[in-house]
Amino acid sequence: MNNKFFANQLIKWYEYYHRDLPWRQTRNPYYIWLSEVILQQTRVAQGLPYYERFVNTYPTVFDLANAAEQEVIRLWQGLGYYSRARNLHQTAKYIAGELNGVFPPNYAGLLRLKGIGPYTAAAIASFAYDEPVAVVDGNVYRVLARVFGIDKDITGGEGQRQFSKLASELISREHPATYNQAIMEFGAVHCTPSAPDCLLCPLQQECLAYATGRIHLLPVKDKKTKVRERFFNYFVIVQNGRIAMRQRTAKDIWHKLYDFYLTETESNVQSIDEFSDNQFLTSIFSQTILTPPSRIFTYILSHQRIQAQFWMLEASPETVLNLPSDLTFFNEDEIENVPKPVLITSYWKEHFF
Ligand code: SF4
Structure with a gap:
């Protein structure tokens, strides 16, 4: 399939069907960062009130930096993964104190910040600065694995490299922010893990998982979490x-x-x-x-x-x-x-x- 066609279909779908969420109305890297950290491993409905509370309590990175750590953890209470709240606070202190409150202006610079990995750096760089770096989260793995019929394990290094490479090739150079939002949103609400809406799917004709009856077999996850x-x-x-x-x-x-x-x-x-x-x-x-x-x-x-x-x-x-x-x-x-x-x-x- 033509890369441009794939990106255009997703963008068209997104323009019509996306959910109106507050972090989609901003180009402020601080707010985008807050939303991405809060939403990792958290459903939108659960994360939304936390996002609003953080933005209202700490409207700027300086406000977050100046808060007591205990206060930040208290506001985070209920989201779990408390090291994220501590990293958020420490990184806010670094940005406020060492960078005069200015976020690094690109993916490479963002990646150097504590607690910001490739996914969050790509999200901030594309949503705030329109830099064409592809985000690869669980939703993106699912959409790519299904549409392109890829059965490589998404928990292994080799599989992850293959998906990253493909994602980088597919991203729209003209509209990287919208494209990234679109593929993540498409995975979250349309091509869902257990009930993808294949009948009304704009990619149905091209989707290899649909054509070969492998929708529920993809993506492949070999590593079982030991509890x-x-x-x-x-x-x-x-x-x-x-x-x-x-x-x-x-x-x-x-x-x-x-x-x-x-x-x-x-x-x-x-x-x-x-x-x-x-x-x-x-x-x-x-x-x-x-x-x-x-x-x-x-x-x-x-x-x-x-x-x-x-x-x-x-x-x-x-x-x-x-x-x-x-x-x-x-x-x-x-x-x-x-x-x-x-x-x-x-x-x-x-x-x-
Ligand atoms: S046809 Fe079904 S499995 Fe394929 S991309 Fe569309 S919703 Fe997902």
Whole structure:
């Protein structure tokens, strides 16, 4: 198929069918960057309110740079992948402090920024500067694999190189921004993973997957994600109406977010006797009133499945507790304001509201 025909069909489709989204109304690289970072691994409907909150709270890169990290993570709360929020903040500081608030003017310069990979750099360079660099995200892989009948594994280096090369050949030199938006939007709403609308497809005549009945076999993904099962036991220590929390500092999920005293086990715990070798817990069990465990909360991340149970331990005002040094008592307002994993918020809403 002629490259120009492919690009023109997508652009024509896009002009008629695209969703009106706020980041499509701007050429400001800061707003485009915010939208791209927020939308990675997030559906548009979920990402949109976050985008609006970030733009309203931090209208310029200087505002984001000057914010406290905890505030940025709090605003990000619920989107997951918290390292992205931290990188966003650090990169905003770098752009504000070292580059006078001016984003690098091209793909190569953008790629040098922390947390900006080839996909985000291509999105900013094309949408903000009309530079003809192709974006290749999951939607683009799917459209290209199907239309061109490519059965190379999209998780392997060789496959990725082949798709990148093809994407670079296909991008419209006259309208790179619209073309990139068009192919991503086409994959997101028309050539979808499980229900592509082949009957009303402007590329149906040329689509090799359609012609050969391989729509649901493409794209090929060989690498299966290995999911790690984890079992969290949280102890919610309450005294004088305040609750002991700690900031997570280890290299693990939810870095810098706040949770309660935690001990991890190999499976769900049946009885608190299973904590008999934990000195802190055995001592605090004797000093407090222990409520029965909560229901099991299940929380799924991309590579982990967490099952969590919570026990509440109520200490009388006069009890002198010997807490681990990272635990501090917070009142309700303070707890509301610190960034917390969604798992903790779910428990909190169920038990304290
Ligand atoms: S014919 Fe079907 S599979 Fe092929 S591009 Fe169109 S919607 Fe996608």
